[in-house]
Amino acid sequence: MGGGGGGGDNETYASMEEANAVDYSAPSRQQDSSYSVASTSAVQVEEELYKKERMTLLQENSVDSTRATDAQSSGVLDDYEVVYVKDNVSVHPTQNALGRISGRLRLIKQGPSLFMTWIPYSHGGLSRQGSNVVVKGGLRNRMGSRAAERDRNLYTIRAVSLSEMRSIRRHTPPFGWQYIIIVLTSGLAFPPLYFHNGGVKEFLATIRNHALLVRSAEDANVYLVNDIQDPLQRSLTSLELTEQPAQPASAPSQEAPWPVILKQEVPAAAENDVKREGSLKQDSRADSLRKRDHARDLSMNVLEKFSLVTKFARETTAQIFGESRMYLDGLDMDRGPAPRPPSDAEVLISGKEAQASFNKGEDSSSGLKSADEEVVDDNLSADDEGDDQAATNVGTFELVDGTQDDSPSLVWGRARPPPLGSEEWRSFLDSEGRVMDPKALRKRIFHGGIEPEVRHVVWKFLLGYFQFDSTYAEREYLIAKKKEEYEVLKAQWQTVSPEQAKRFAKYRERKHRVEKDVVRTDRTLPYYAGEGDDNANISVLRDILVTYSFYNFDLGYCQGMSDLLSPILYVVDNESEAFWCFAALMEHLAPNFHRDQNGMHSQLLALSKLVQLLDRPLHDYFKQVDCLNYFFCFRWILIQFKREFDYENVLKLWEVLWTNYLSEHFHLYMCVALLKRHRRRIMDEQMEFDTLLKFINELSGHINLESTLRDAEALCLHAGERGAGCIPPGTPPSIPDEEAGGWSD
Amino acid sequence: MSYAYLFKYIIIGDTGVGKSCLLLQFTDKRFQPVHDLTIGVEFGARMITIDSKPIKLQIWDTAGQESFRSITRSYYRGAAGALLVYDITRRETFNHLASWLEDARQHANSNMTIMLIGNKCDLAHRRAVSTEEGEQFAKENGLVFMETSAKTAHNVEEAFINTASKIYQKIEEGIFDVSNESYGIKVGYGGGAGTAGAGRGDASLAPKGGCCG
Numbered sequence A: 001m002g003g004g005g006g007g008g009d010n011e012t013y014a015s016m017e018e019a020n021a022v023d024y025s026a027p028s029r030q031q032d033s034s035y036s037v038a039s040t041s042a043v044q045v046e047e048e049l050y051k052k053e054r055m056t057l058l059q060e061n062s063v064d065s066t067r068a069t070d071a072q073s074s075g076v077l078d079d080y081e082v083v084y085v086k087d088n089v090s091v092h093p094t095q096n097a098l099g100r101i102s103g104r105l106r107l108i109k110q111g112p113s114l115f116m117t118w119i120p121y122s123h124g125g126l127s128r129q130g131s132n133v134v135v136k137g138g139l140r141n142r143m144g145s146r147a148a149e150r151d152r153n154l155y156t157i158r159a160v161s162l163s164e165m166r167s168i169r170r171h172t173p174p175f176g177w178q179y180i181i182i183v184l185t186s187g188l189a190f191p192p193l194y195f196h197n198g199g200v201k202e203f204l205a206t207i208r209n210h211a212l213l214v215r216s217a218e219d220a221n222v223y224l225v226n227d228i229q230d231p232l233q234r235s236l237t238s239l240e241l242t243e244q245p246a247q248p249a250s251a252p253s254q255e256a257p258w259p260v261i262l263k264q265e266v267p268a269a270a271e272n273d274v275k276r277e278g279s280l281k282q283d284s285r286a287d288s289l290r291k292r293d294h295a296r297d298l299s300m301n302v303l304e305k306f307s308l309v310t311k312f313a314r315e316t317t318a319q320i321f322g323e324s325r326m327y328l329d330g331l332d333m334d335r336g337p338a339p340r341p342p343s344d345a346e347v348l349i350s351g352k353e354a355q356a357s358f359n360k361g362e363d364s365s366s367g368l369k370s371a372d373e374e375v376v377d378d379n380l381s382a383d384d385e386g387d388d389q390a391a392t393n394v395g396t397f398e399l400v401d402g403t404q405d406d407s408p409s410l411v412w413g414r415a416r417p418p419p420l421g422s423e424e425w426r427s428f429l430d431s432e433g434r435v436m437d438p439k440a441l442r443k444r445i446f447h448g449g450i451e452p453e454v455r456h457v458v459w460k461f462l463l464g465y466f467q468f469d470s471t472y473a474e475r476e477y478l479i480a481k482k483k484e485e486y487e488v489l490k491a492q493w494q495t496v497s498p499e500q501a502k503r504f505a506k507y508r509e510r511k512h513r514v515e516k517d518v519v520r521t522d523r524t525l526p527y528y529a530g531e532g533d534d535n536a537n538i539s540v541l542r543d544i545l546v547t548y549s550f551y552n553f554d555l556g557y558c559q560g561m562s563d564l565l566s567p568i569l570y571v572v573d574n575e576s577e578a579f580w581c582f583a584a585l586m587e588h589l590a591p592n593f594h595r596d597q598n599g600m601h602s603q604l605l606a607l608s609k610l611v612q613l614l615d616r617p618l619h620d621y622f623k624q625v626d627c628l629n630y631f632f633c634f635r636w637i638l639i640q641f642k643r644e645f646d647y648e649n650v651l652k653l654w655e656v657l658w659t660n661y662l663s664e665h666f667h668l669y670m671c672v673a674l675l676k677r678h679r680r681r682i683m684d685e686q687m688e689f690d691t692l693l694k695f696i697n698e699l700s701g702h703i704n705l706e707s708t709l710r711d712a713e714a715l716c717l718h719a720g721e722r723g724a725g726c727i728p729p730g731t732p733p734s735i736p737d738e739e740a741g742g743w744s745d
Numbered sequence B: 001m002s003y004a005y006l007f008k009y010i011i012i013g014d015t016g017v018g019k020s021c022l023l024l025q026f027t028d029k030r031f032q033p034v035h036d037l038t039i040g041v042e043f044g045a046r047m048i049t050i051d052s053k054p055i056k057l058q059i060w061d062t063a064g065q066e067s068f069r070s071i072t073r074s075y076y077r078g079a080a081g082a083l084l085v086y087d088i089t090r091r092e093t094f095n096h097l098a099s100w101l102e103d104a105r106q107h108a109n110s111n112m113t114i115m116l117i118g119n120k121c122d123l124a125h126r127r128a129v130s131t132e133e134g135e136q137f138a139k140e141n142g143l144v145f146m147e148t149s150a151k152t153a154h155n156v157e158e159a160f161i162n163t164a165s166k167i168y169q170k171i172e173e174g175i176f177d178v179s180n181e182s183y184g185i186k187v188g189y190g191g192g193a194g195t196a197g198a199g200r201g202d203a204s205l206a207p208k209g210g211c212c213g
Helices: A005-025 A028-062 A064-074 A128-133 A147-155 A200-210 A230-237 A270-275 A279-289 A293-318 A344-359 A364-385 A393-400 A422-427 A438-448 A452-463 A472-494 A498-502 A505-518 A536-551 A561-572 A575-593 A598-614 A616-624 A631-638 A647-658 A666-677 A679-684 A689-698 A705-725 B019-028 B066-075 B091-095 B097-107 B131-141 B156-172
Strands: A080-091 A101-110 A113-120 A157-161 A165-171 A178-184 A193-195 A213-215 A222-225 B005-013 B041-050 B053-062 B081-087 B113-119 B144-147 B185-187
Touching: A080 A113, A080 A200, A101 A147, A101 A200, A113 A147, A165 A200, A178 A200, A200 A213, A422 A452, A438 A452, A438 A647, A452 A561, A452 A575, A452 A647, A472 A536, A472 A575, A505 A536, A505 A561, A536 A561, A536 A575, A561 A575, A561 A647, A575 A598, A598 A616, A598 A631, A598 A666, A598 A705, A616 A679, A631 A666, A631 A689, A631 B066, A647 A666, A647 A705, A666 A679, A666 A705, A679 A689, A689 B041, B005 B019, B005 B097, B005 B156, B019 B041, B019 B053, B019 B081, B019 B113, B019 B156, B041 B156, B053 B066, B053 B156, B066 B097, B081 B091, B081 B097, B081 B156, B091 B097, B091 B131, B097 B113, B113 B131, B113 B156, B131 B144, B144 B156
Parallel strands: B005 B053, B005 B081, B081 B113, B113 B144
Antiparallel strands: A080 A101, A080 A193, A101 A113, A113 A157, A165 A178, A165 A222, A178 A193, A213 A222, B005 B185, B041 B053
């Protein structure tokens, strides 16, 4: 009950929703203009919030006693909670002690997300009027506002989400105050925050309770926040809540592909350690991981950014007037001191903060305690909630925090079982050759793949050329019958006489295009090696593709098809059977080649939804840089990653995809896994359409298939029904329902 | 490598006219007849020198097939130069030029420099489009024209560099606002490639072209 604060907060929400509405509804082509509209609104909202904050401070100064009595009952107020408060945390813009700005540092938990604020105290001179001039424009044109007041505005940290933080550096000089420097994922850094009353440890411990802190291998004083792989890793433990992944045939691998998590290195409040069962187990694993290169790369990255911080510190010291180059390059100066436009979540929290701070006591330890309890609650409920927030980065952490477990059933900790061999394959068949348990077979292949020696048989089942419940005899008959059928189809174009061809432009054109492309398909592979059409297998590729363009005349031939056929012919090594396997695959993938590209667009849209679900910050980033069309994943999807891996790995991947075991759209989870793996680079380097496309293109040949499969599996399990809900029925490679009709956006 | 400017190029034209081979000849100085067909887009880059300034060409080699056009169109954005390629031995690739040009005009910025390339001039015995026709089309549409052979490297270097010279000229004439990246030009940064994270606004402040040694 924050007195006058309540009604105003509602207004704040409304105005922010408006701001977002503008942004969301704008078609992506007009992103540029819509973005600026949104920013303008955001600035207004920010002004509003800022006024609120000042009001709150005024109130806080005068109604201490009210707050104290409310404190006990305010463990959870609506969705947010102040979990850490520290007073007398200061910014020192100049060497001069008089220039110090003191304020209150807070960590605020809202839903599954954690935010940090640092609000300078208002001094006696600040009147209500004073607070009103401190709005956009005030920095520029209010001659009357005092420099000190300006500095206070400038340094104010309105709610910054933890998901936007890259690292926290702790400084504990032998003399003087401890301080921290926070670097954001954008590369921006906040000025050093000096803890005049101590509390750095507690601050880190609190964050640790709500998100991951990874201590840099390079510098023990640097804590990486929400390290790149962590959302996934943390989400993995939650898999047990949904589905128990199959136990591997072999022992779990000791090698885990994740960077270091060094929880034990952050001194924790004792009460928290007691509650966090499992943290010890995790520590032992983390220890064995600490040398991973990846983690080192990251910390190198961070160190790079610290050079920016140093620069910042220099600039800060030299700073006289706040409005000039305060926040490193790239900041839109018009928007004053805020390092970036506020996110919706941030605004929500800021809006409520007035109330929160009003109701919360100063005693941060009680805040810690209740925060901890809430985390546990979240763990139990979040997965069923279907709550969007649970899928944000920070949310994902919390989802599983407290249920940490070293269970070997974790997807990522597992070695891939050996591929299905011929003996085991026979064990799946009854005496007449029927596959007794197709689901078990698919599951087996999903996890382990197939030995090359049986691949040519098993693929025919996976692709649907053979029925699982067919007998040896039936299949023999099918092969013979389908061979005849193929020959008839092939004869259709092979018997076109030169005279007829003259008047058959479509035929000529198709044949020509196929001929042009087969000689440009996988020629480095011995099976297709040579120049021109001097390789018999190249001629077979051609014959199959031209025949297919007659078999499916409406679709015809499109580039990419030769990429899809090549491995099939290589594995099956029989013209007519390869044709039918290819035709079966095309039942699923033909929409990829539709002229209107609808099949591709629907998959790219589904991918966008999946990223939104599984990595909200990355989604927001893509939105911000106008890349939500996901064209940079075009090649991945069009030909099922054929160009991204070496040939052997393509075979391994495809048989996994074709099992349709966890999802018919497992390839989309592959995309998400890959994007997540590189999310930090993508966002840090602020890749835009061009750079992003180039970056993704150049991943080709540098992707670890097994770890990507594991990531994708984990993501798919974790996303569960919500993931499936992102993918409308009929999205390729699903075979569309006749009734569902074409799906378009 | 440092550069004074970075130009984005895009290579467009029908499938099989030799777009990828032109790129490879320009970037690697070799001809590779056996080369995977392009899906989506491939990238190449090379440094050249114009007016004794190092210029980096970043070249986008696109898929030529018609059905990918809706994707290809998105690549035009922010291209400073385009090579529009046809195959002098296949008439239809010449006939399709108008539609490529229309795409380019519609989706690229209007100051994009377009060079018309009649490729495979080493196959003169199979020629189906005369040099004059190429010249005529270029003239009518305000393009620069050149016949090349990716196989023998004839005119390949010239095609890319002439295009760059035209772009450079436009910069000198002040037609481009180089701080606006939608023109497909980036100003280089002192020691290295322009890295993300540096402010957009800074490009306009950078000394024009002179910052790289």
